[in-house]
Every structure is written in C-alpha cells, then in structure tokens.
Amino acid sequence: MMASSYNAKEEDGHISGTSNHGGAGTVKTRKPDNTAFKQQRLPAWQPILTAGTVLPAFFVIGLIFIPIGIGLYVTSNNIKEFEIDYTGVETSNPCYNCAKNFSWNSTTPCNCSMSFTLEQPFESNVYMYYGLSNFYQNHRRYVKSRDDSQLNGDQSSLTNPSKECEPYRTSEGLPIAPCGAIANSLFNDTLELYHIDSNGTRTLVHLVKKGIAWWTDKHVKFRNPGVNSNLTAIFQGTAKPVNWRKPVYELEPLDSENNGFINEDFIVWMRTAALPTFRKLYRIIHKKPNTTPTLPSGKYVLEVTYNYPVLSFDGRKRMILSTISWMGGKNPFLGIAYITVGSICFFLGVVLLIIHHKYDTRSNSADIPN
C-alpha cells in the first residue's frame, strides 16, 4: 500500500505575482490564496488495496498468528489448575448439609471438609481462588450500590452514606459502614487447606492473605477514616452491614494494615466482576525457598466454613488452585483463537490469491470505457 503521492504544480493560468505588478498601490483582489490547503492540494498518501499488499499481509498475519497461538496454547496448557465445587448440590457432597440448612441467623458456623487429590505437583507460587457462578455482580443496581467516598475514608460519608446505597444505607437508624449491596454481600466463607502426606498427617498449608488486591485499590481507592487512630472508635455510631457477622473494623483486628476498609478480602470483593461467573483471588501459597514443590502431588483436604448461601439462586461455589504464567491464568481460548485466526488468514490468503489470478487480468488492466 505504498505511496503514490500527488503534488503537481497546478497551472493556474496566471503567473503568481501578476497581482503585485504596478508597484504603487497593491490592488486588493478577491483572488483566493494559492495554498495547498485552500486549493485542496495537500500532499497525501493514497494507499490502495492491491494484490501486492493484501495477499502478503494475509499470509504474514497467518504466519505470525499460528506460532503465537501455539505458544499461547502451550503456555496455557502448562499452567496447572485444580478446581473443586463445594456448593453442596448433590447429596454426596460433604457440604450438602451446610448448604441445605443454611440460615443467616445461625450463630454456630457450619463446617464441611472436601478432600481431593492433586495428580501433579504445583510448582512456584500457587494462587487460591474462590469462584462464584450465576452471581450477578454486574447488575446495574448492584454495581452502583456503593459509596466510594465512604470507602475512601470520608468522614461525612461515613455517617451519611450516599443514596446509591439504598436499601443498605442505614440499619436501625444507624448508617451502615460500608454501605451498599456489594459490601453487604461480602463473600465470607473461610477456606483452609490441609495437605495429607503419605503417612496420613495433616499439615496446614500456609495461606497468605495479603497482596491479593490491586495496589491502587489498597493504597488509593480504599482508605480507613481517620489517620492511625482507633478504628473501633471511628466506626462508633455506624452499623455493620446486615449480612455481616462482625463489623468492618473486626475483619482483621490483629493487623491494622489489613483491617477496616483496607482489608484485602473486602477490597477484592468490592472490585465487581464483569460477568456472572467469576473467580476472585482468595489466598496465595508462596513458593517454598527449597526445591520442593509448593503443593506436592497427593491428598488434600479443603476445610470450609460454610457461611455464604448461593443455592437459593442456583449459584455455585468453587475453590480453584492455579499457578500462573506471563499471560496470567489458564485460558486456552486465546491460544486456540490465535491458531484459528491464523489458519483462516492463511486460507483466505490462498482463496484471494486464486480469485486474484482468475480476475485480475480481466478487470484491472481492462480499459475504462470512455
């Protein structure tokens, strides 16, 4: 599509400069200026679609895409991922009872444990996600049901949350902190992972709960009200969200860097998902300094404190363990798509080549009827 730039000197019929002859008085004519812009003669690049440019483009795209696709596919396949559904829909599921008898008002948490086996060891860092399905975190009324000022530590919003938070704005006359439907529906299952080694001993896998939220969220978007003061005192006069079991300042009472609004579990939840099926980062299992895999293959038990009801709306809860690569988590789509598109490009290139050969001589070299 290379240039064939047209920039001819136009014959204007008059030599420029005739207007200023005569010397004495510059006669003002209404003759338009001879500028490339006004005369629409701006130099321009005029690419056109020719066989010489289109066909190679198709082949080159095909040739580039297929290797990229293969690379992506292989990378994605190398990622180890394990997923387990602990919703408790089937009676055989250990969590069936918890799911069935769920009640917000129950004071004793319902526990269930799921055992599973990792066929292959998980090297490097392993990320633990919880996944929810059929959960409309992207519903318009849900998405807007929050008060960013409150979450940013604004004192006045703390006591007077935005109207967007309705109906979770106030509770028994007290302003809710954090207000709104998103915060109210905070995922509150507790997941614990135990490794069962060959001789049957259960060891708790150390789960790191910090570093799971975006830096910007943790440090800019979410801030606790008041600086370095007692959270309990600050949140005095506010109510906890209706569904919560404990107020926000007791989410992580031992770690002031992870308590209140800047609790990372809370932050992750507040970043609403784009689609009704989503996963959110729950914990990180850091790579051990020695050469042993982070999660060796073998038996594991997932201990669930079942607090979160999803069955009522036909939702599902999953726990996912995954390693990551440079392209993120496991997602074969991109790889397959690149391979497919590359192949189609290549194929189209061939088709176009045939068409070109069949028609080119006939059409383009044919003279234009006058």
Place this chain on the structure above:
Amino acid sequence: MGSVLSYFDGFFGHKKKEEEERRLRANDRPFNLSCHYANNAIKTSKYNIFTFLPLNLFEQFRRLANTYFLFLLILQLIPQVSSLSWFTTAVPLVLVLTMTAVKDATDDINRHKSDKQVNNRMVDVLINGELKKEKWMNVQVGDVVQLENNEFVTADLLLLSSSEPLNLVYVETAELDGETNLKVKQALTVTGEMGDCIQVLAGFKGEVQCEPPNNRLDKFKGTLTVNGEKYGLDNDKVLLRGCTLRNTEWCFGLVIFGGPDTKLMQNSGKTTFKRTSIDHLMNVLVLCIFGFLAIMCSILAIGNAIWEMTDGSVFTEFLPREPGIGTSLSSFLSFWSYVIVLNTVVPISLYVSVEIIRLGNSFFIDWDRKMYYPKNDTPAQARTTTLNEELGQIKYIFSDKTGTLTQNIMTFNKCSINGKAYGEIYDFSGQRVEITEKTEKVDFSWNPLADPKFVFHDGSLLETVRGRNPEAQAFFRLLALCHTVMPEEKKEGELNYQAQSPDEGALVTAARNFGFVFRSRTPETITVMEMGRKVVYELLAILDFNNVRKRMSVIVCSPEGKLTLYCKGADTIIYERLHPSCDRLMKVTTGHLNEYAGDGLRTLALAYKDLDKHYTQEWRQRHHDASTAIEGREERLDQLYEEIETDLILLGATAVEDKLQDGVPQTIEQLAKADIKIWVLTGDKQETAENIGYSCNMLREEMGEVFIVSANTAGEVREELQNARRKMCPEATEEPSVITARSGLFWLQKTESVQDEKANGEYALIINGHSLAFALAKDLELELLRTACMCQTVICCRVTPLQKAQVVQLVKKYKQAVTLAIGDGANDVSMIKAAHIGVGISGQEGMQAVLSSDFSFAQFRYLQRLLLVHGRWSYLRMCKFLKYFFYKNFTFAFVHFWYAFFCGFSAQTVYDEWFITIYNLVYTALPVLSLSLFEQDVNDRWSFQYPQLYAPGQLNQYFSKKAFVLCMIHSCYSSLMLFFIPWAAMQDTVRDDGKDIADYQSFAVLAQTCLLIVVSTQMGLDTYYWTSLNQFFVWGSLAAYFAITFTMESNGMYYIFISSFPFIGTSRNSLNQPNVWLTIFLTCLLCVLPVVAYRFILLQIKPTINDKVRYKMRKEALPAPALHRARPQRFSTRRSGYAFSHSQGYGDLVTSQRFLVKRPLKSRPALFTQTESPLAENQPQHYRTINEDAETQSP
C-alpha cells in the same frame, strides 16, 4: 424564517385587530399617529439581548434530535431509570446547543447591523414646511419625502410629482421582482401640478384611503381625496420600497406603508429552504433508527422481565428489589434505561457534523482559484452552504443561453461584399490561417473615431474600402444608416453606442471602424462621417423590424438628394425580394452564407434600392396615413412595406459571431460524458438557439435527427412529439410507464416517476415556447417528458421565465432526479429557484440571478469543476461520513445489547461513563471530520479525465438505504467481535501476578480500547487520501484517548472528585498485561480482516469505476490534456436567420421627438434593456405610453 411575518405582527403588535382599511392624511402627523401605523423602521433580526436565550433555545428544541436529547436528560434524572449519569447526555447537548447558538447569534448580529444601516439611511422629508434630512426609521406614514435620482425608494410611496414631463418616473424593480428593465410610473395630474414647490407640497392636504398592507406586488387599490374630489389610485402611481429611482432628477412621494408594512417586507420571509436528498434520506434513517431502537429496547425489556422472574426473584438475597417494583414495572423501567444506554444510535452530533462538513466544502468552493475569473475579479461563491453534496448527484442541467453559454458579445467577423469574402487570412500557399490572439490585427489608427476595441484581421477589406470600392462603401454606408442604434458622445470623438441588440451594435461598430462613422441622429436626420467627411442624411422612414418581416429598412435622402432604401434582413427573406439581375451574385453569396452558417455565425443579407422621388413622396403620404390610421394600422403598414421593399440590389452579407464563452463546448462535452443531460431554455428565437446548439456541440451533424416541435394546437404538438418518439424508439409502448411509489417520512409522500427509455441513436429536440405552452399542460406533459428524455439534447426556445420553471418542475416531479438550473438574468430567477440547485452567472446582466442562486461564478465553464470536482467530492465525503458515522455509533451501541444478556438486562453499560460522554465529541469527532473534509478518491485532474466517475452519484450509489442496512450488518458483526472476543478471553483470567482482571472496570477498559482502535482502523480503511492532518487527527485521537483515560484514572483525579472517577487505576492495572493486548490485537484483526478481504474480492471481481481510475492513477502518469479540437465543420444548408434578439417597436422610438429631447441617458436606458423574454415583448406598455404621444409629432 416563516415566522418572521408573524413575529413582526407580534413585535409591532400595537394594532390589536387586523387592519381592514388604511386611512391617512398627508402632512398630518397627529392624525396618522393616532392610527398606530408602523413607522419606517425595519427589523429583520430575530432576537435582542434579552430574548436571545429563551427564543433561541425554543427554536433549537423544535428540532427533533435536540428534543430527543432533552427527553433523555429528563429520563436520566429519574433514579430508577437512570442507567447513565446525567452528564453523558448533558455535555454533548450543551455543546451542540452552544455551537448552534453562537452561529445564530453571529447571524443575528449581522442582521442587526444591516438593519441599522438601512434604518439610518437619510432621506429628505417635508416637515413643517421645509425639507429636512431624516433617518429612514423616523419616516412616518403620511410624510411627504423627496427622492433623487439613483436613490432607493424609502417606503411604499404614493407618487405625487416628478421632474419629468407628464409626471413620469422611472424605477428599477430588480430588488423587488428581479426584472431589470425600467418601469414607468406616473403621478396623478392633480398632484403632479404641485411640482417641486415646497409651499404647495407642504400645504397639500390629500387624504388616502387604501387597502391594508399585503404582499401583492402588482396590485394596489385606493383613492385619494383632494379638495373633496376623489381620484382612483392604482399600482402605476405607487413606488414600492426596494425600487431604485432611475433617470429621474427628483420626485415627491407620500408615504403610505412604512417599514414592516411595505410590500417588500411583506414579501420577505417566503424563502423556502432547499433540502438535499441526503437530508431527506437522513430524516428517514433517523426515524428508522428510532424504530430500531424501540425494537431493541423492547427485546431487552422482555429479557429483563424473564430474568427478573427466573433469576432476579431468587437473587434478592444479595440484591433486593426496590420497594414497589415488580417484574412488569422493572421491565418497563429497563425499557427506558436501555433507551438511555443505547441513545448513541441516534447521533446527536450528526446534524452538527453534517453542517460543519458542508460549510467546509463550501469554503473550498469559495477558495478555488480555478473558479476565479480574473477579468472581473470574481471568485466562485457558495451562497447556500447546505447543498454541496447534491452537486455530486446532478442529472439534469437547465441552462439559459444568453450570457450563460454565450458572452452576449457580438463580434463582426466576416463579410461578403459583392461576391468577395473577407475575414479569413491565408498564407502564401493559400492555406487558411487559424486566427489566434497573436494574429496581426488591422490597424485602424487612421480613423480618429474608430473603436479601439474593435478587432479585425483581414487587411484586404480595409484596403478595398479605402480604395473607394463603391460596393464596399455602400455596404458600410448601409450598416451605418440602417439600424436603430442611439449614439452618445459625451466628449468630442468619444462615441458610445446604445444598441438594442448586440448584433446591431457589432455591425454599426464595424462600419464605424471601416470609415463610416454613425455620429448622431435626430428624428429626421442621421449624421455619418464617411471616410472623414461629414454627411447628413435625411431620414425619411424606418421600416421597422418584426418577427414576420425578419428585416428592417430605412429610406434616406443623401445631401445630393438621392433617395435610397437600405435593407438588411434574413437571407431567405431578402433573396425573395431581389432584383433578377442579382442572380449570379446571389449564388456566390449563398456559398459564403453557407460557409458562415457552418461556422455557427449569425448572418444577415444586405441590399439596397434607389428610389424615385415622386414615388417616394406618394408612398410617404400613404405611410403617414396608414400609421395614423385607427383600424388595421399594422396590416396597412405591412402592405406598404412589402410594396416598397422589392427589386432590391444585393450588396452582400455580414457574419456576426455570437461569441460563446470560453470552453463552453468542452464543458458541455464533459458534462455529457458524465451522463448529465443539458437542456437549454432560452428566450431567444429558434434559429439563434439552434445555431448556438451547433456551435457549442450540443447539436451535431451526426445526430439521427433534430426534431423541431412548433405547432399551434395541442393536438399537433402531441402528434409531433409522438412522431418523434416513435422514430427514436419504435418498439416503445404508447403509454408511459409511471411508477408510483411512496417515500419520505412515514411514507407520506407520493412520488410518480417515469422510467428512462432508450432511444436508438442520438437525437435532439427543439421546441418553441408556443408549443411548450401546450406541451406543459396536464395531459401532454408526460408525452413531452418522455420524448425529451429520450433525446440527447433538448432546446426550448422563446420560453417565458414561468415556462422555464415549469419545465424544471416537470422533470423534478417525474424523474426523481437532481436538477440544476444555471442562468445569469432576471428571467432565470424562477428557474433557479425551482431547481434543486440554482447557479447564477455573475455576469453583466445584473445580480438578480446571483442573488437568488445557491452557487455563483463568472463563467459557464466553471460548472464542470463545480460538479465534476467539488460536487463529486462533496458527495463522496458526505456519504463516507454518514457511513462511517453510523458504523461507529451502531458498533458502540450494539455492544451494550450483547452485554445485556450477561448482566441480567439491567442496563449496565459496557464502557466507562466518561468514555460514553466523550466518545462522539472528542475521540472520534476530528478524524471523521478530517475524512469528510479532505477525502478525495482521485484528484481533480483525473476527475476531469474520467467524467464517468460522476455517474455513481447520480445513481445514489454511495449512500442509500441499502448501504445503511449493510452498514448496520457490518456494525453488528463488529460489535459481536468487540464483545465476545474480550468476553471469551477474560473469562476466569487473572493477571500475571494472580490478581483479578476479569472485573467490570477492566473489562470496560478493554472493550472501549478495542472499540476505539477498531473504529480508528476502519477509518483508516475508508480513507483514501491521507493528508498529514488526517494522520494527525487519527493518531492524535488515539493518543488523546490514552492520555485522557490515564488522567481520569489517576490518583490525583480520584482524590479531587472521588465519586466521579471510580475507574482509578484500572488502565494501569489492565493495560500492562500481555494477554489484554493480545486480546485487543485479535479483536481488531477479526473486525478488520473480513472487511479487507471483502473489499479486495469486490475489487477483483467487480471493480467500480473509481477503483479502476485509482488503479490507473497509480500506474500511469496523467495523460496530457487533450488538444482543443478544431470546431468540426458543418456542411449543412442550415443557416441562421435574421438574428435580432430583441423586440420590435424601436423604430418608432428612434424617430420619436420625446425620446430625443431627453438628456443623454445614464448607464443603461430603459428602452434598450436587453431582454430575451417574450414576456417583456408582450408588455411594451411603458414604451407605448411614450409612443402614443410621440407619434403625433413624428412624420
């Protein structure tokens, strides 16, 4: 505009009820003021400082699009419905309103200025018995004002008295009705007697009783009561505002209507806005889009209902319903929410952008140096800025002849004297030499009275004349004597001729240069300087020209007492009256005449006859009797003329060139190649028109036949038309195939169209005005249209201005084609107004045509540049703009439609609200504007090289309903890709540090980035002409997107406006991910590749003419411009007749006493207005008034 009138009523609303009758007293201000008549101040401005805002907003909200957005804004204020923040609609709306308001304000300021200028003009008003200068605006009804020559008439006046005899006043009404000829008004004798005596005028106590203000220019009814006597008043006694006083030293008038009540103002505000076919299409499309929007929203509302029933009802745990909102109400609300979300399908900036593009393209027309005419310093001008793209769709051109195709300058080119032809130059070998600018001119310096502008190349003629050749001398003596030209000699030796027709002027000027200088005339004598010797001829009679006679003669008596009749006229007519002795000479001259006619010259034969004294005496007596006879005067005169004009001796023939404007034949050829049909509508005679037809290549010898329709009854006209049609296409059906269709908004307009029929061969049709009158009748118009449209060339001669407009309307009505009318005179105004596009030639014939035109320039040949270059580009640009504009907005909106299925039909948007707000205003506004201002598929010279590039415009090929549907399908595909590729790629994906990326905000950033890159790439594919500005805007917009996005998502912005920019950090966190970029890349490629492949296949299989030329343009240099072909020689016996383009009756005038006692006329005298309109010929009443009293004095 239409409200101007009503607005005046409102503004000057002192009068509570409709005025039924106007009564006023001269010089009696108190009485007149008590009637509360409007004074003479005018106000065309619409607003003042206080009313501007409310009135302008009101005007703007009368536009559908603006109201729609206001409605949206209100919807958004309802919290249950609002799916977007208020600013997404408010910002664009305010911007659009502001832009329009600024434009309206500047327009109105200009109107204020011109109002002020007009209102502050000064005029002499008679106040308290003395004349005082007073501003126009302070003139009251009932005042007596004095006007001087060349002044504008202040208000509608009753003429009281004037400086001229018989209380006549001459006015030019060009500004009022477009007629440039002067009109005569006459005051009542009773008031005229007052003259300019101030005392008497101040004491004048007339009382006028007349009709209320109205807009009828040609009617006035009232009575004047003076001293108890009643006098009737009619239109002849009223001077209307807008006229200009001419040839009248002064006059006094009584103000009857002032300011807004004047007929001029009552007539204003009638201007109808021309709308282009794209405009109509756009309206239809916008309506379709509304319908489409409603359907989409209904689907989504139903989806919402289903979701609420199945999922929403059980999801209440986490998302409780709002109190009182059930499934059905929620569905209803979501309908409106989606109306808001999908609002971008109805593009608010569409109309504004379209206006900007049109304005830009109009400027390009104004700026074009190749349409600038240096001779009178006239650039082309786009007077209407809203019709540009229609210039690219013209199918029919209706052209005036005189002054449009021709220069209306006649030059004496050749002559044949006594069997010898002069005018050509031959070289030594006897070869004819082409006459060019450089050819040596004959030197006339020996003759002090010669016209320096006269050019002749053949020196032998001068030698012959100076060699005292008797025939040659008689030849030029005849030319110097036999005419009705008026001389004007302001300074000694500076002769100026006022010729009634340019032909005559040319002939008399030729005689002048060859030593027979017509110097002056009195009713009885003609003074001629014959080779430097003053000779006074006694003028005994002028045997005037008329249509039937086709000749004119004079009878003169030389100082020696020799009586001679000199006659010039159409050759056929003269030949019939020649003496038998001229037979041999006649043959030779005929040969020459054929040659001249073949060159497209207008010829005249000249002859003389020596008269017997006694016979002449007796004949003159009879002539006098006949001319004073009351009954059968015309017939008797004709008989007398016939009797004396016999046995003439042939002198020779003249050939006058009706000079075509430069490049007319080439232009016509080019336009014909572009498949534009040109119809010439002229007031000229058939012969002249035919002649011009040949010389400008519209009529050609190789044409199958030139049909001439000149019949006297409707039946004959029908027969002639049918015969012509059968000859052209014998197999055609008798009944025209009329297709009735409906179109327009709501399909309310009924249209009938007649199909084009193919003729076998090339034909031409010439129809005269008389036949046209029949042919334009209801029952014959289809017949005319069918026959005319089968012909290559159509020439209508002797047409009235009204008929011109009727022809245009006929074609407009049945052809559904875009028409253009081009003309230069006042008689073309109706046609220019009737056609889709009117073009005015800013020539010599006044400005009336230009003033009512949409485009104007100085030369006919610029028309090809206007159409083939500017028109074509404008059309192309507009179509590309619309296609792209709809594409980008649909693609934008459709993504929301797909997302609805994943967000519970909750009207959640896919993009950031800020992105939605400024997508149309910032990110995509400038690239598409630069596309539609600079785009060229091929440059101007290739456009000329291949005029057939114009054809797609005529067929509406670039943008139509079909193209719109294709555009929708395309954007549907793009939006599917734009949603589902990111959807699939983002499902369960995490960042490369394991953190979330499938969140709503990241998805929004991804989707909007994809969208913007895709529409920019699409823009790249659509752009054929990449100027640096295009590059700058496209890349700049993308850069601006990233810059603005990162800014809005920066920490600082978040701290300042927490709730406004919730997207803090999203781009930073998602756009640094490789898989995000891989997704963007894939999406864009998938959107663009099929388009490229599709276009490439089309290019290969079915290349359009544009593709071919573009391809050729790349491979080859532009071929050298074709050499100007020599005008093809015609070998026909067709000859022009006596080619006077004016009316009869001037002979009497020339001899009338009154005419000659007048002082030298300024500028253009009333009597010699060059008008080719037979209308004018039919109403010589003004001249008659002079004639009648003049006749008694003439011999």
